[in-house]
Amino acid sequence: MAIYFVRHGESEANEQNRFAGRQNTPLTDLGVRQAHQAGAAVVALGIRFDEVHTSTLDRARRTASVVTSHLQEEPATRVETHALDERDFGVFTAANKSLVKKAVGFRGYTECFHSTTGTPPGGESWEDLRERVRRYYVEVLLPASREGKQVLVVTHKYVVEMFAVVLADLHDYRDMKIPNARPLSEEDLRRIAAAPAVAAKINDLGEHVEIRLPALLAGACVLGAFLQLVLRSPLPAAVLSTAITTLLMCSTFFGMLRLQPWTLRVTTGLGRLVAGTVLKSAAGAALLFTTDSVPLLLLGLALLVPPATLAPVLALLWGGDFHASVRHTLAASLVTPVVLLLVAATQRDPLPRGLVAASAVVLLCAVTLPTLVAQRLRHRDPITAGRLTTNWNWLGSAALIPLAGLTGYALTPSGSLPAELIPFGLAEVALVVAAFALPRVLVGVLETRRHLYVTQGTPNVFLWLTVGAPLVARAGVLVKLLPALTAGVFFAALVLDEHIFVRMFRRQLTTAR
Template sequence: MPIYFIRHGESSANERNRFAGHLESHLTPLGESQARDAGKRALDLGLEVDEVHISTLSRTRRTAELALGEMGQSPVVVESGLIVERHFGVYGGKNKSLVKKAVGFATYTEHFHSNAGAPPGGETWAELYGRAKAYYDEVLTPADRAGRTVLVVTHKYVVEMFALIAAGIDPSEYRDLKVPNARPLSVDDLRRIARADSTTAAVNDLGEIVEIRFPLLAFVAALVGVGLHIALPVTVPTIVFEVGLGALLAVTSFFSLLRIAPSILGDPALRPSRRSVLAVVPLVVLKAGLALILLQLSDSPLALLGALLLLLPPALLAPTLSLAWGGDYFAAICQTVVATLVLPAVVGVVVLLDSGSSFDAARLPEAALAFALVVVGSFVLPLVAAQAFRRRSPIRAGQVSTNWNWLGSVAVIVLALFAGYSLTPSDLTVDASVAGQIGFAVAALLAIRLLAGGYLKVVRPDEGVDRDIRITQATPNVFLWVSLSAALFGAREAGFGTAAVVTFFGLVWLDDVVRVRRQRRELADDVAALGRDPRRDLEGAALR
């Protein structure tokens, strides 16, 4: 009789980009939808389950309950600690991206995807493979021979060990198999996954490298774009620039928004997120007040640009950065969503009030179009598409969100290259006016960060809220800023846009460097607490 395997539905740790391992982590709304969908798929396969085997962690039990409820079946439940997830040692509960960045690709691969490695203080491959092999040989195989249909609901690395066992592959040949959440897999399915060609492994490795190096790659791409325009100066038409900008931002937004459900705002478990959102309100009010003061003090174009920057929502990249830097992803999402939907109206009022004083009012329709392309095209439409995908195919949506999220980062890297090229002046002559615009763009983006930092020093929120506000309020939507400036003043290639984009990505990269160094120190302390040598266990992390 058949044996089928299911990796549990998406957990809160999966959703928040954290290592869970032996730690408890409840199913998300998407995870529960995935579990029900798994039950429907099992019914389509004609499964009549005699036994369901689960680990001692609640996410497997809940997945089994929902799947079996959808199937209308009540088989015998067997719970075992032998099929609990791998123990991740000092990495348990930590942000995956920060850990990868802190220890480097080679060390991360050695710890997680090599049969010879293990996370510091965690379980070795031999230990994990040994208990999975014992369970397969001593529990599952006898049940199969006795004619019982068995459904095993367990965890990623345990399912992947079962795949190696089913395919007869030695553990020394293991590589990350990227088993999706909540998809019923037969023994034959596991064999096929384990024997996939090397191209799949290469793509997975590419995704890991992009995730680790993304901020640096984006900054370098912006600089390369500037250099390419200097070498091959071709003016990019405004409509091409706006459409290209919106399309690339839309890809990034789609992957970010694929992780959220409309119900999150009412989830009691997300109170920390709402606390972060409420904590930022005084800062937003302060920025609005400063914007009005700027407009009262001067009617120059730079004053209007400064006021617009103060009123802009967080960059659509902010949730991605939060996910990569260990922030509260939902705080970043909530702040970005609310600000992107509300602040455009405020910006519109400011522009109308200033109409004719610092720009040609005839340019307002063009500015409105630029605004709509960036906000609607790169945010609203991806939001609708992401939610439709989640509802239609929750298992596939979870797989795309987890395994292909790095494509959103690739889109940002391409965007940085495209913007750097499109915004660079064809004439390299830097007169006083151009130098002033470049200096203003750099100074304004630095001032926004200093303002957020000063506010946090005064209010002194807890560490989590502090981190969330620094991520969202120090990364304004610079592309919306550049698009509005080009539409209002007709100066897309005057040096301002180039400086704004390069400075934005440069500051994001510097933020990444600081956060990664902090994570390295924390990991070194955790390893030292085990009585072990951080330099040996975290080799390749460049610890000092």
């Protein structure tokens, strides 16, 4: 008779991009709703389960309880066993997945987690996991099925994938990206295991994007600038704005699929956020009030603009609190226009009012609309939302790569560089460096939490340069290279930040070993 396998619903560790392993981590609200949807799917199959087998970990047990609550008859037999517990990840347990990948590299990560000869340091080897799962299938599940019993197995990602390996009699292994809470039959697992090689290549591409994102962004920006110098053809404004908005919408959509809406009401860290925003806004407003210098006005704008929309993505990649980063980014995006309106009320220069309008457009098109779509999907089809996050979340990061290329292309002066642009002044270089260094210094005085460092130290450079364009246009030719330099420093700062965070993480791993 039938055996169905279900990976538990989304856990807090899944949501926060951490390896849970054999640690207990509760289901999120989405995870509970995924379990209810899985129960409805099981009912639709018309199967009366005689036995339910789960691991001993809370997230699997809770999922099984929710799923079976939808059945007309509770299974007569319930089995909780360590044989179905998640793989032991050793020193990587509770670690940020992206930092692990960046610290050990693609080959090291593949060897530890997806190689038939691999073992996470201090963890369970592939062979031991396979043998554990094979024995349970052969000695427990298969005999029950042959006796005519319908069996439901609720367990974990790596265990479900190993059942697929056993059922398909594979002698190699790849990351199958098993989604949370989707009921899978034995035939489904065989089909997943036999997926064409292109599926593995797509998974690998996603891993490479995740591991190398800041470097890819910086490289795309440089390539875009180079193409502008070669082609000498500026993009039409409508084309550029449409492309940028579309790419930002894509990035925001995948990022907001992770968002628990209620976390936006959490007030933890609000004081630090307000203090950091006030300090930055006060410094930026002071510059707008007290100077006519174009470089200093641009620095003031850099301090006034909200965090970049990619800040939550960076926080997730670098081990920060994703939800806190979202809260800080959205809060600063809402507070900044208010500050600018106050500045605009006392100035004749329309620049602050232009920034308010641009902020509103970005909030609506690049943040609000994709967030609403993502949240609607989470509500109506939580399993699909989880599957997109598990399998395709890297597309949100990948969308930023052409965005960086467009930025480099659009901000580089078209045509050959005049001679006066080559000896770029030290003052302008210092200005650009200060625009990124000053927020980091202000945050360092208040707090060293990573998500705050990322949000307050990563200004929305696209918005800044869009609004500052009129200033650059009326400035001397030397300043016209400032936007391209700013973009270069922006992406170089991301590479430097990641290098620092990864080095810190490697030291933690060395200590743990």
